[in-house]
Amino acid sequence: AQxxxxxxxxxxxxxxxxxxxxxxxxxxESDYYLFWYKQPPSRQMILxxxxxxxxxxxxxxxxxxVNFQKAAKSFSLKISDSxxxxxxxxxxxxxxxxxxxxxxxxxxxxxxxxxxxxP
Amino acid sequence: xxxxxxxxxxxxxxxxxxxxxxxxxxxxxxxxFWYRQDLGHGLRLIYYSAAADITDKGEVSxxxxxxxxxxxxxxxxxxxxxxxxxxxxxxASRDRIYNEQFFGPGxxxxxx
Numbered sequence: 001a002q003x004x005x006x007x008x009x010x011x012x013x014x015x016x017x018x019x020x021x022x023x024x025x026x027x028x029e030s031d032y033y034l035f036w037y038k039q040p041p042s043r044q045m046i047l048x049x050x051x052x053x054x055x056x057x058x059x060x061x062x063x064x065x066v067n068f069q070k071a072a073k074s075f076s077l078k079i080s081d082s083x084x085x086x087x088x089x090x091x092x093x094x095x096x097x098x099x100x101x102x103x104x105x106x107x108x109x110x111x112x113x114x115x116x117x118x119p
Numbered sequence: 120x121x122x123x124x125x126x127x128x129x130x131x132x133x134x135x136x137x138x139x140x141x142x143x144x145x146x147x148x149x150x151x152f153w154y155r156q157d158l159g160h161g162l163r164l165i166y167y168s169a170a171a172d173i174t175d176k177g178e179v180s181x182x183x184x185x186x187x188x189x190x191x192x193x194x195x196x197x198x199x200x201x202x203x204x205x206x207x208x209x210x211a212s213r214d215r216i217y218n219e220q221f222f223g224p225g226x227x228x229x230x231x
Contacts, residue, residue, distance in 0.1 A: 033218060043207065045222035091161055095218075104150050104169050105213050106177065107220060109161035
């Protein structure tokens with residue numbers, strides 16, 4: 001079974017600065033997907049960024065980028081030019097590629113990191 | 120409205136009562152999921168379904184049952200609620216082709 005670990009329960013950053021959230025995972029599979037989700041106080045789960053394990057290039061979405069280290073099983077999220085609206089709980093998640101099999105594409109989540117942005 | 124909805128959004132019940140949380144999606148997605156969110160645990164899978172009448176247990180399924188008679192609905196029932204089932208419950212759905220899982224707005228359940 002796969003496990004996902006977020007070792008930082010809380011992080012803080014000053015507005016306009018950069019912050020990195022850490023995530024490590026454990027799997028015996030060679031191909032999989034990794035995700036970062038944002039959960040603001042509204043509780044809505046919002047997909048921030050996705051990384052396919054077979055791609056060596058790190059995914060980027062505007063101010064959000066990842067540092068994917070497959071050998072180290074590490075998947076960190078970097079938020080540049082932090083904004084007040086980035087304040088939220090962030091979850092790292094894992095999904096097997098064989099989504100049509102018995103896994104059905106279920107997600108395995110980390111414990112979450114609460115990000116505070118100071119003005 | 121298109122999307123995935125959950126009802127009720129908030130529910131308070133008492134220990135021992137049966138509670139059903141509803142989930143409805145309008146995309147005709149094949150796969151549907153129920154997760155619970157607890158501080159320190161992130162989201163954990165309760166049950167999932169690949170299609171109507173096909174369901175399977177997740178990692179924290181004890182005390183819960185599901186049904187899926189129609190593709191668009193996936194209700195979750197707590198047969199006899201316990202205080203440990205106080206949580207926020209999320210329903211999600213996923214298309215066979217696309218990789219993204221779409222989440223409902225969540226139901227906050229309190230068991231007294």
